[in-house]
Amino acid sequence: MTTTSAGPHVHGLGEPYKRKEDARFIRGKGNYVDDIQLPGMLYADIVRSPYAHALIKSIDISKALQVPGVVAVITGKDLEAAGLAWMPTLSGDSEAVLAVDRVLYQMQEVAFVVAESRYAAADGAAAVEVDYEPLPVVVDPHKALAPDAPLLRPDKKDRQPTNQIYHWETGDRAATDAAFAEAEQNGVVVRQDMYVPRIHPAPIETCGCVADYNAATGKLTVWMTSQAPHAHRTLFAIVSGLPEHRIRVISPDVGGGFGNKVPIYPGYVCAVVAALKTGRPVKWIEDRTENLTSTGFARDYHIHAEIAADKEGTVKALRVYTLADHGAFDAAAQPTKFPAGLFHICTGSYDFKHAHVAVDAVHTNKAPGGIAYRCSFRVTEASYLIERMMDTLAREVGKDPAEIRLQNFIKPEAFPYRSALGWTYDSGNYERALRLAMEKIGYEELRREQAEKRARGELMGIGISSFTEIVGAGPGKHFDIAGIQMFDSCEIRVHPTGKVLARIGVQTQGQGHETTFAQIIAAELGISPDDVDVEHGDTDTAPYGLGTYASRSTPVGGAATAVAARKIRDKARKIAAYLLEVGEEDLEWEPGRFYVRGSPSKGKTIQEIAFAAYTNCPPYLEPGLEAVNYYDPPNLTYPFGSYICVVDIDRGTGEVHIRRFLAVDDCGTVINPMIVEGQIHGGLTQGLAPALYEQLAYDENGNVLGSNFQDYLIPTAMETPRWETARTVTPSPHHPIGAKGVGESPTVGAPQAIANAVVDALAHVGVRHIDIPITPWKVWAILKEKGLATA
Amino acid sequence: MSIHHIRVTINGKLYEGDVEARTLLVHWLRDSLRLTGTHIGCDTSSCGACTILVDGKAVKSCTMLAVQADGRELLTVEGLEQNGKLHPLQEGFHVEHALQCGYCTPGMMMAALALLKRNPDPSEQEIREGISGNLCRCTGYVNIVKAIQYAAQKLREPEQVPAGSGGGGE
Numbered sequence: 001m002t003t004t005s006a007g008p009h010v011h012g013l014g015e016p017y018k019r020k021e022d023a024r025f026i027r028g029k030g031n032y033v034d035d036i037q038l039p040g041m042l043y044a045d046i047v048r049s050p051y052a053h054a055l056i057k058s059i060d061i062s063k064a065l066q067v068p069g070v071v072a073v074i075t076g077k078d079l080e081a082a083g084l085a086w087m088p089t090l091s092g093d094s095e096a097v098l099a100v101d102r103v104l105y106q107m108q109e110v111a112f113v114v115a116e117s118r119y120a121a122a123d124g125a126a127a128v129e130v131d132y133e134p135l136p137v138v139v140d141p142h143k144a145l146a147p148d149a150p151l152l153r154p155d156k157k158d159r160q161p162t163n164q165i166y167h168w169e170t171g172d173r174a175a176t177d178a179a180f181a182e183a184e185q186n187g188v189v190v191r192q193d194m195y196v197p198r199i200h201p202a203p204i205e206t207c208g209c210v211a212d213y214n215a216a217t218g219k220l221t222v223w224m225t226s227q228a229p230h231a232h233r234t235l236f237a238i239v240s241g242l243p244e245h246r247i248r249v250i251s252p253d254v255g256g257g258f259g260n261k262v263p264i265y266p267g268y269v270c271a272v273v274a275a276l277k278t279g280r281p282v283k284w285i286e287d288r289t290e291n292l293t294s295t296g297f298a299r300d301y302h303i304h305a306e307i308a309a310d311k312e313g314t315v316k317a318l319r320v321y322t323l324a325d326h327g328a329f330d331a332a333a334q335p336t337k338f339p340a341g342l343f344h345i346c347t348g349s350y351d352f353k354h355a356h357v358a359v360d361a362v363h364t365n366k367a368p369g370g371i372a373y374r375c376s377f378r379v380t381e382a383s384y385l386i387e388r389m390m391d392t393l394a395r396e397v398g399k400d401p402a403e404i405r406l407q408n409f410i411k412p413e414a415f416p417y418r419s420a421l422g423w424t425y426d427s428g429n430y431e432r433a434l435r436l437a438m439e440k441i442g443y444e445e446l447r448r449e450q451a452e453k454r455a456r457g458e459l460m461g462i463g464i465s466s467f468t469e470i471v472g473a474g475p476g477k478h479f480d481i482a483g484i485q486m487f488d489s490c491e492i493r494v495h496p497t498g499k500v501l502a503r504i505g506v507q508t509q510g511q512g513h514e515t516t517f518a519q520i521i522a523a524e525l526g527i528s529p530d531d532v533d534v535e536h537g538d539t540d541t542a543p544y545g546l547g548t549y550a551s552r553s554t555p556v557g558g559a560a561t562a563v564a565a566r567k568i569r570d571k572a573r574k575i576a577a578y579l580l581e582v583g584e585e586d587l588e589w590e591p592g593r594f595y596v597r598g599s600p601s602k603g604k605t606i607q608e609i610a611f612a613a614y615t616n617c618p619p620y621l622e623p624g625l626e627a628v629n630y631y632d633p634p635n636l637t638y639p640f641g642s643y644i645c646v647v648d649i650d651r652g653t654g655e656v657h658i659r660r661f662l663a664v665d666d667c668g669t670v671i672n673p674m675i676v677e678g679q680i681h682g683g684l685t686q687g688l689a690p691a692l693y694e695q696l697a698y699d700e701n702g703n704v705l706g707s708n709f710q711d712y713l714i715p716t717a718m719e720t721p722r723w724e725t726a727r728t729v730t731p732s733p734h735h736p737i738g739a740k741g742v743g744e745s746p747t748v749g750a751p752q753a754i755a756n757a758v759v760d761a762l763a764h765v766g767v768r769h770i771d772i773p774i775t776p777w778k779v780w781a782i783l784k785e786k787g788l789a790t791a
Numbered sequence: 792m793s794i795h796h797i798r799v800t801i802n803g804k805l806y807e808g809d810v811e812a813r814t815l816l817v818h819w820l821r822d823s824l825r826l827t828g829t830h831i832g833c834d835t836s837s838c839g840a841c842t843i844l845v846d847g848k849a850v851k852s853c854t855m856l857a858v859q860a861d862g863r864e865l866l867t868v869e870g871l872e873q874n875g876k877l878h879p880l881q882e883g884f885h886v887e888h889a890l891q892c893g894y895c896t897p898g899m900m901m902a903a904l905a906l907l908k909r910n911p912d913p914s915e916q917e918i919r920e921g922i923s924g925n926l927c928r929c930t931g932y933v934n935i936v937k938a939i940q941y942a943a944q945k946l947r948e949p950e951q952v953p954a955g956s957g958g959g960g961e
Contacts, residue, residue, distance in 0.1 A: 022890060023885075028897045204892070257892075288838075681934065709837030714928065722936075
């Protein structure tokens with residue numbers, strides 16, 4: 001690159017630019033929903049069902065209304081009268097806002113109490129008397145389809161009387177079955193049942209909102225913990241009948257989302273109803289127990305997987321059957337076209353010629369959900385199953401787990417690669433990532449050490465996960481949220497002095513958009529990120545977008561931002577040509593400046609051009625320097641990586657100690673390596689969590705057993721290892737800057753690396769699988785059974 | 792419900808108010824005094840988002856009544872910055888990228904401050920133990936440990952730590 005002027009350093013792509021958003025957070029000056037306090041604001045509390053399945057015989061609110069400070073109590077019957085007792089879910093089901101005559105899971109919303117203070121609201125909720133008649137409970141999804149199972153959703157009158165939500169299949173069943181028949185004769189077939197347990201995203205900030213209706217203007221403003229404010233505005237308009245331009249959804253600072261804040265929850269709707277009813281602003285903030293027990297859970301897939309391979313372990317076909325537990329309402333967050341989300345990415349990084357996947361989803365007496373928890377619509381389940389299965393195959397044919405992967409990887413020259421289940425992988429080099437991971441961690445040496453330790457009776461395991469992600473939904477023709485196509489957007493305004501305001505349709509819950517999106521614009525326009533302010537989350541100002549989840553911000557919103565910035569540059573070129581009195585084709589661009597080819601001293605900076613756009617604009621152009629882009633991606637992006645985990649197992653207690661964990665990630669072009677590494681650290685920790693600690697378990701009566709942070713074990717700094725990271729870079733060929741997205745890769749890739757390491761430590765005594773979370777008790781029971789326990 | 796008059800010094804300034812006996816300290820700080828930097832994450836003293844210092848010791852303010860703070864000295868995140876100069880912990884969290892969503896950050900910094908008051912030169916393991924009452928869902932703790940190491944060094948030998956390279960904000 002020729003540099004003709006000593007302009008300021010740009011801090012564009014690839015630089016560890018410190019975060020712009022930190023300034024407010026480190027001072028305690030963030031603005032989260034619960035920080036908002038409006039004059040005359042009321043507080044809400046929710047009466048919830050103690051039963052997992054029961055009829056509501058009666059609700060008596062008279063005592064609650066006498067509690068000092070209580071202003072109103074809203075029940076399902078009140079909502080029914082207003083036509084608001086039910087709301088659409090993200091999967092096209094109807095979910096009760098407040099139960100009218102029947103509750104379907106423990107902690108389901110039954111009544112909504114608003115009062116002058118948090119304390120009065122809680123007092124009022126405690127004084128609501130509900131008479132329940134308990135009904136038989138369905139907890140086990142395998143029993144939900146039994147002929148004698150209680151019918152949980154008699155309200156679904158258009159459907160067969162069954163607890164089945166859907167049956168869905170994809171792939172070539174006949175070809176897959178034929179490959180299995182062949183492998184049964186002349187090759188090997190491996191099979192495994194595995195359960196990916198129900199877990200919860202549990203952001204440290206729970207969900208909540210403040211609803212404020214101005215009767216004079218007819219405008220409703222809702223500050224809410226929303227990962228998709230525009231989609232939520234549209235849904236509010238559809239559900240409430242209020243005109244959409246009179247609804248303003250503001251997602252202020254959000255204290256972590258991880259998919260938990262994608263759905264609309266009953267509390268939001270009730271707060272809006274209460275604000276309309278009382279004429280005062282209403283704040284609803286859930287507590288931790290409400291968050292864990294009633295808002296969007298994730299996973300809960302019971303998987304049976306089979307691989308057909310030849311005797312050398314070269315894979316031929318994959319066959320998967322899954323039973324999905326969706327709980328009482330089908331509120332799974334996924335595109336309409338794909339009821340099991342992107343689960344059929346389950347052939348992973350391997351070159352399967354044939355595959356078939358079938359999924360049955362059922363209702364049970366559990367909370368609704370099935371949200372994409374730091375995962376692009378069921379990729380985590382898919383990646384877990386294939387990475388566990390590749391290890392199982394390796395054992396069967398007597399090969400090292402690394403060798404079986406290297407043998408079966410999709411080759412770099414095969415991209416773009418069309419998978420047996422119909423996805424077109426954009427780019428990848430899986431062997432390079434795994435070889436780098438093996439080299440960095442010293443794989444061969446670790447295997448030698450393991451052999452020595454095994455000889456001494458010590459248990460050490462090495463686990464590999466060479467995952468492929470699939471993120472960045474759309475394209476809009478295939479992907480939607482409640483019918484709205486999944487594109488995203490950016491609007492850029494260059495002010496006369498060359499400073500920039502950018503507004504984006506995606507929204508941050510900690511990902512650092514205010515920094516990284518400024519860097520994208522900085523790189524495209526050759527200015528400092530300090531001169532770019534990025535706004536998001538306010539539907540009255542930001543362009544329409546689908547929000548941040550499924551790692552779609554950089555692949556879609558980032559692309560929109562780069563394209564909008566290029567539109568700015570295109571117009572800047574026209575203005576520069578006018579100012580310099582040359583043809584556009586005679587201009588060269590260097591960061592921050594156009595100059596005349598052959599006369600590098602003759603040029604105009606982007607700031608000079610911006611000023612001219614408002615003061616001396618060519619007569620044949622519109623004045624001003626602004627651009628908008630709505631970006632519909634041509635394909636998804638496919639980040640990938642290879643993770644290696646080393647564990648030691650305590651033979652006395654069954655505890656798993658993670659000695660080392662190395663993550664090699666490839667997310668294409670890196671915008672900010674510091675932020676990428678931070679995303680990987682955090683994602684790995686959320687992958688560690690379900691591998692060893694977290695599960696939302698239920699007892700046979702449908703009681704939630706993980707309803708607080710004493711029972712639902714989020715890793716602390718003590719459980720979390722010092723993550724090691726490295727990277728390869730394989731740009732996406734279809735993304736304007738080659739970026740793929742990274743936030744979810746580690747959560748998707750990590751659990752199976754840990755599970756594989758534990759199984760590896762015990763493989764020599766015949767262990768082939770342990771369901772996550774791999775608790776000390778589970779390990780100790782195996783040690784005991786195998787005669788390895790020392791206590 | 793009995794009402795009590797309390798006088799509490801917070802970040803060097805005297806605050807007075809009438810509170811119900813059952814009012815949690817964190818609600819008084821946030822809702823009445825509008826010191827909203829102290830957050831609530833679990834209501835059960837598990838997550839540490841509400842950590843503040845009471846007479847120099849880390850306390851989870853969701854598990855203390857406002858009346859119990861009467862006559863005591865509190866420090867919240869809003870009191871870390873002095874005369875426009877960031878506390879080394881604030882600087883460390885920024886420089887080492889020890890925060891993402893920012894929700895656990897105030898409590899995490901206050902827990903770290905209490906740790907550094909009693910142990911100015913903690914090992915990595917001691918830092919991890921010192922913040923084990925504080926949950927972070929975003930960062931994986933690696934950079935939080937680094938940020939506390941940064942602050943510890945700067946507090947011990949203020950001139951030794953170079954300013955962070957590049958960057959917005961500060």
